[in-house]
Amino acid sequence: AQSVSQHNHHVILSEAASLELGCNYSYGGTVNLFWYVQYPGQHLQLLLKYFSGDPLVKGIKGFEAEFIKSKFSFNLRKPSVQWSDTAEYFCAVTPRTNAGKSTFGDGTTLTVKP
Amino acid sequence: DGGITQSPKYLFRKEGQNVTLSCEQNLNHDAMYWYRQDPGQGLRLIYYSQIVNDFQKGDIAEGYSVSREKKESFPLTVTSAQKNPTAFYLCASRDWRGSGANVLTFGAGSRLTVL
Numbered sequence: 615a616q617s618v619s620q621h622n623h624h625v626i627l628s629e630a631a632s633l634e635l636g637c638n639y640s641y642g643g644t645v646n647l648f649w650y651v652q653y654p655g656q657h658l659q660l661l662l663k664y665f666s667g668d669p670l671v672k673g674i675k676g677f678e679a680e681f682i683k684s685k686f687s688f689n690l691r692k693p694s695v696q697w698s699d700t701a702e703y704f705c706a707v708t709p710r711t712n713a714g715k716s717t718f719g720d721g722t723t724l725t726v727k728p
Numbered sequence: 729d730g731g732i733t734q735s736p737k738y739l740f741r742k743e744g745q746n747v748t749l750s751c752e753q754n755l756n757h758d759a760m761y762w763y764r765q766d767p768g769q770g771l772r773l774i775y776y777s778q779i780v781n782d783f784q785k786g787d788i789a790e791g792y793s794v795s796r797e798k799k800e801s802f803p804l805t806v807t808s809a810q811k812n813p814t815a816f817y818l819c820a821s822r823d824w825r826g827s828g829a830n831v832l833t834f835g836a837g838s839r840l841t842v843l
Binding site: 660 | 763769770773786820831834835
């Protein structure tokens, strides 16, 4: 079975600071990787995804993530955060062999101070 | 607009009562899922269904039951056997086809409180 570990439970930043949220997964086979975001009062929604190809993927609102296969990592980055980025962020993994079961990390709550 | 509708948004239940949470989607997605979200624990999979009339247990299925009689509907029953049912429940669906393949679409959630 796969597992996902997010390194930070709560991150507090000032506007314009850079962001990096760590995500590591454990699984012996090939996976699809995702970051989902839950803004206050809104549905959980896709931020970005990696299926194959270029390991650096770009998502909405200036976010990007890099897949490092050797480290089983898929860290989320943003060069300059805004107050509107305050949200909860979830890393998720779906094995290619069993696309039915996505496993989520515990989530990271990001608070951006104006 | 296509999406997932969960109801009720808030629900209060007395101990010992069963309660059913509704999940309806008009996205024509084949697969549907139920997750439970607790603070600091992320999302944990309760049940999922990849096709009508078929479903599988997820990681925390004990005390829950589901049915999938129609493609668009995947109701979840929280039974009295669930020892700690107070939680936020999320329904999701997935399209296997096209560029959206493998991406989950989520409903707004149902918050269940057991009194």
